[in-house]
Amino acid sequence: MNSSAKSSQAASQPVSHSSPHRAKKRFGQNFLVDKSYIRRIVDAIDPKPSDRILEIGPGQAALTRELLDAISAHCKEGETASLDVVEIDRDLVARLKTEFTPEQLRIHEGDALEFDFATLPSPLRVVGNLPYNISSPILFRLCDYEDRIADMTFMLQKEVVDRMAAREGEDDRGRLSVMLQYRFDVVKCFDVPPGAFRPIPAVDSSIVQLKPLGEKRLRPKNERTFANIVTAAFTQRRKMIRKSLGAFAPVDAWANLNIDPQARAETLSCEAFVAIADYVATKGA
Numbered sequence: 001m002n003s004s005a006k007s008s009q010a011a012s013q014p015v016s017h018s019s020p021h022r023a024k025k026r027f028g029q030n031f032l033v034d035k036s037y038i039r040r041i042v043d044a045i046d047p048k049p050s051d052r053i054l055e056i057g058p059g060q061a062a063l064t065r066e067l068l069d070a071i072s073a074h075c076k077e078g079e080t081a082s083l084d085v086v087e088i089d090r091d092l093v094a095r096l097k098t099e100f101t102p103e104q105l106r107i108h109e110g111d112a113l114e115f116d117f118a119t120l121p122s123p124l125r126v127v128g129n130l131p132y133n134i135s136s137p138i139l140f141r142l143c144d145y146e147d148r149i150a151d152m153t154f155m156l157q158k159e160v161v162d163r164m165a166a167r168e169g170e171d172d173r174g175r176l177s178v179m180l181q182y183r184f185d186v187v188k189c190f191d192v193p194p195g196a197f198r199p200i201p202a203v204d205s206s207i208v209q210l211k212p213l214g215e216k217r218l219r220p221k222n223e224r225t226f227a228n229i230v231t232a233a234f235t236q237r238r239k240m241i242r243k244s245l246g247a248f249a250p251v252d253a254w255a256n257l258n259i260d261p262q263a264r265a266e267t268l269s270c271e272a273f274v275a276i277a278d279y280v281a282t283k284g285a
Contacts, residue, residue, distance in 0.1 A: 031059050032129055032155065034196035035066075041207055042066045044189050045127055045153050049075050052121050054084040056112045056128035056138070059092060061099060063129065068104060080104065084120055086112045112138055123150035132157045132203070136176060139164075146183050146217075152210045153189075161188050161206035166266075173266040175234040179227065182218040182270040184210040218274045226277035233265035233273070240264060248280045 032038060041063060047053055047070050058064045064083065071081035084106045087093050093109050108115060113134060117124065126149060130138055135156050142152065156164075159172075164180055165188040166172035180186055189207040194200045220226035229248055236244035242254060242261035254261035257275050259268070 030129075030132075030197040030199060030201045032062050032192070032196055033198050034192075037192050037196045038062055038066050040190065041127075041153070041155070042070050044207060044209065045070075045125070047071045047125070049079055049081065051125050051150075052084070052123070053125045053127060054086065054117070054120060056086050056126065056130060058085040058087055058096065059089075059129065061096060063127070064096075064100075064105070067127070068100075082106065084108065086110065086115050088112070113141060117142070117145045118148060120148075122148035124148055125150050126152040127154070129155040132160070132201075135160055139176075139180065143179070143183055146212045149212055151212075152184075153207065154210075155192060155205050155207055158191055158204040158206040161208045164188075164208055164210075168269045169267050171266065174237070175230055178230050178234075178268075178270055178273055180210065182213075182220075182226075182274065184212055186210050218270055220274050220277045220281070222277065222281040225281045226274060229277050229280065230273055233268070237265045241268070245276065249276060253279060 045053075045067070047067055049071055051071075053067065055064060055067070064085065067083060068081045071083075075081055080103045082104055085096070086108045087096065088109070088111050090109070093107060096105060096107055117126075124145075126142065135154075142149065160176070162172045163174050163176045165186050166174070166177045177186075187209050189209055192205040192207065194202070194204060197205075229245060232248070233241060233244050240262045241259070241264065242251065244265065249257075251261070257272075257279055259272055259276070
């Protein structure tokens with residue numbers, strides 16, 4: 001290992017603090033401490049020195065250290081492993097500043113829900129153990145930056161990941177499934193048990209990866225119409241779509257769209273939702 005990698009690795013060792021950080025419920029803090037799972041996450045990310053990586057909510061830097069060490073292993077002489085991080089907790093920001101140099105960690109203090117991801121170079125790789133209480137809003141905010149994102153790897157509540165990755169016909173399929181899958185390739189990687197965290201959460205967690213579909217991405221004629229139709233369909237998911245979407249499409253529309261009017265929302269593909277949205281957009285034009 002070259003001298004640059006060695007110095008980075010040494011600097012990324014935990015430093016002692018006068019008092020331990022107490023997890024704050026208002027920030028949804030549960031810190032991953034099991035090193036075997038941390039390494040599995042880093043292996044799934046497979047970071048390289050040329051990557052521009054942003055970690056959301058580094059917390060106590062358990063994943064941060066391993067990411068920097070993994071990057072350092074590939075650094076050439078004179079290169080320094082580095083990351084961008086967004087952290088809302090001022091106490092944790094102060095700790096990060098004592099442990100890492102500005103060259104290693106570019107710290108953006110603030111709320112990820114308000115952060116302008118366009119201020120960072122693209123393509124951007126986004127990673128993190130997302131606060132479970134605001135995971136969906138963060139995912140939808142990142143959708144606005146899909147053209148600037150290379151991929152995303154997140155730890156989330158298992159039931160949320162199951163919904164994200166659910167295919168048509170599966171019970172877990174919902175609005176989140178469709179709104180993400182028409183933009184991204186969504187792959188569930190593996191589960192993480194509650195015992196891997198401190199404090200121990202009451203739920204299981206999972207790792208998920210999302211990659212923008214690029215040219216393969218579906219392009220509705222009107223994105224808002226598409227979103228409204230998906231929302232309406234899953235708000236009344238027990239009803240047949242001819243009823244749940246009756247306000248959008250007349251009875252004779254379903255034959256023209258080659259869609260079964262007795263189908264329920266969870267059985268429809270992303271392509272089917274786009275077709276319905278395009279029909280509605282064209283009709284209203």
